[in-house]
Amino acid sequence: MLLRLTILAVSVFVAGSHAAKLDNVFEWNELSFSWPDEKTKEEAIQKGRYVPENNLPLGLDRWNDKLFVTVPRWKNGVASTLNYIDLKTSNKTPSLIPYPDWVSNTLPEREKGPEESTIISTFRVNVDACDRLWVMDTGLADIWGEAKQHSTPSILIYDLKTDKLLKRYVLQSTDLKEDSFFANIVVDVDPTKCEEAFAYIPDLGGYGVVVYSLADNDSWRIKHNFFHFDPLNGDFNVGGINFQWTDGVFGLALGKVQPNGYRTMYFHPLAGIREFSVSTEVLRNKTMATGNNAYYAFKLEGNRGEKTQSSASDLDEKTNVLFLTQLNKDGVACWNVDKPLNPENLGTVAQDSEGLIFTNDLKIDAERNLWILSDKMPTFLYKGLQPNETNYRIFKVKIDEAISGTPCTA
Numbered sequence: 244m245l246l247r248l249t250i251l252a253v254s255v256f257v258a259g260s261h262a263a264k265l266d267n268v269f270e271w272n273e274l275s276f277s278w279p280d281e282k283t284k285e286e287a288i289q290k291g292r293y294v295p296e297n298n299l300p301l302g303l304d305r306w307n308d309k310l311f312v313t314v315p316r317w318k319n320g321v322a323s324t325l326n327y328i329d330l331k332t333s334n335k336t337p338s339l340i341p342y343p344d345w346v347s348n349t350l351p352e353r354e355k356g357p358e359e360s361t362i363i364s365t366f367r368v369n370v371d372a373c374d375r376l377w378v379m380d381t382g383l384a385d386i387w388g389e390a391k392q393h394s395t396p397s398i399l400i401y402d403l404k405t406d407k408l409l410k411r412y413v414l415q416s417t418d419l420k421e422d423s424f425f426a427n428i429v430v431d432v433d434p435t436k437c438e439e440a441f442a443y444i445p446d447l448g449g450y451g452v453v454v455y456s457l458a459d460n461d462s463w464r465i466k467h468n469f470f471h472f473d474p475l476n477g478d479f480n481v482g483g484i485n486f487q488w489t490d491g492v493f494g495l496a497l498g499k500v501q502p503n504g505y506r507t508m509y510f511h512p513l514a515g516i517r518e519f520s521v522s523t524e525v526l527r528n529k530t531m532a533t534g535n536n537a538y539y540a541f542k543l544e545g546n547r548g549e550k551t552q553s554s555a556s557d558l559d560e561k562t563n564v565l566f567l568t569q570l571n572k573d574g575v576a577c578w579n580v581d582k583p584l585n586p587e588n589l590g591t592v593a594q595d596s597e598g599l600i601f602t603n604d605l606k607i608d609a610e611r612n613l614w615i616l617s618d619k620m621p622t623f624l625y626k627g628l629q630p631n632e633t634n635y636r637i638f639k640v641k642i643d644e645a646i647s648g649t650p651c652t653a
């Protein structure tokens with residue numbers, strides 16, 4: 244009895260101390276935006292172009308003083324889909340500033356046709372090593388309602404030093420499937436060869452990965468069984484909501500460059516508990532990747548354990564530690580990729596049954612800070628959030644602090 248009590252006390256202490264390590268930088272009951280003036284905001288509300296409770300933050304990434312925050316058009320009335328927070332602010336509940344401006348984030352009146360510079364709806368963005376922001380635009384607005392496809396899914400690339408749109412690449416019809424859904428993008432680039440970048444885009448609805456080559460102005464679609472969801476691990480209980488999802492490949496993360504010049508891409512389906520990998524040598528080679536002989540180049544890294552379903556992941560090149568959101572555990576986990584993947588080697592970085600309800604996205608910045616965004620998304624989608632409660636939070640923690648005391652240290 245005494246032994247059991249001791250163990251209980253220790254585990255409570257560990258959970259508590261882990262959660263305490265995160266710095267809760269920003270939080271909101273409801274998002275607010277930095278409107279040009281009060282009249283514009285009032286007009287947008289009256290015309291239904293801004294419905295405050297329908298604005299949910301989802302993805303993030305950092306560049307210098309900008310912390311990008313996406314607000315996908317799940318429902319009608321999203322003010323602006325691509326935004327940032329000015330990190331010089333001392334406000335814990337800052338207004339989001341549309342990026343690069345309001346015009347680019349304004350939903351076009353007409354429904355069809357590529358608006359050259361308009362961002363319709365974005366889930367995740369990626370800051371690359373060449374001071375560029377890569378935006379995956381799904382082109383789809385009001386997903387949960389009337390679902391209007393304003394434009395074909397596209398990649399938008401911005402120069403962060405000038406805030407100018409460098410390129411808009413529209414995915415080809417051969418990249419798309421009936422149920423395609425492109426909600427993530429990861430960029431692979433050598434900072435001395437910025438023009439030779441590749442982007443890897445998981446298709447969580449169509450169970451594939453699209454590769455885009457900036458130098459070749461080309462894209463190709465890769466299929467593999469490992470991109471599918473695991474039917475035995477699609478049941479979720481998050482923030483008191485039970486639901487079943489069939490999302491396939493979603494979380495992608497790149498390891499450091501190997502002696503052969505290529506990286507390992509770690510990936511997992513959202514509805515699943517296993518981690519897989521493949522060399523970017525395979526992904527980048529259109530002939531090999533789309534041929535029939537690449538099956539065995541994809542590897543199973545291991546099983547993370549029960550309830551370890553994960554939306555996002557990112558890898559710290561200095562320690563070789565992969566960080567993973569933990570949707571069914573209200574937390575964040577880590578795995579040192581130099582060790583075999585099994586439940587024992589999966590470390591708990593943080594767990595908090597209130598503050599970390601639905602850890603939707605995480606990213607590592609250039610200064611080796613880990614940023615985490617939690618947003619109670621299942622409650623937002625299936626029930627509606629309470630405007631009198633803290634619903635959205637952004638946390639920050641130093642990588643070395645995040646992994647101390649976990650099996651992820653070397």
Ligand SMILES: *[C@@H]1O[C@H](CO)[C@@H](O)[C@H](O)[C@H]1NC(C)=O
Nearest residue numbers: 412413414415459460461462
């Ligand atoms: C890039 O490819 C697209 C077709 O996917 C084409 O429409 C466009 O003109 C190409 N751009 C350049 C600069 O070649």
Ligand SMILES: *[C@@H]1O[C@H](CO)[C@@H](O)[C@H](O)[C@H]1NC(C)=O
Nearest residue numbers: 524528529530531532534536
């Ligand atoms: C791509 O893969 C094929 C084999 O499928 C190989 O013959 C070719 O050399 C590779 N190309 C490059 C650039 O590595």
Ligand SMILES: *[C@@H]1O[C@H](CO)[C@@H](O)[C@H](O)[C@H]1NC(C)=O
Nearest residue numbers: 272628629630631632633634
């Ligand atoms: C918010 O309001 C709801 C319903 O009005 C209530 O049930 C809930 O307890 C409130 N939450 C807080 C934190 O006050």
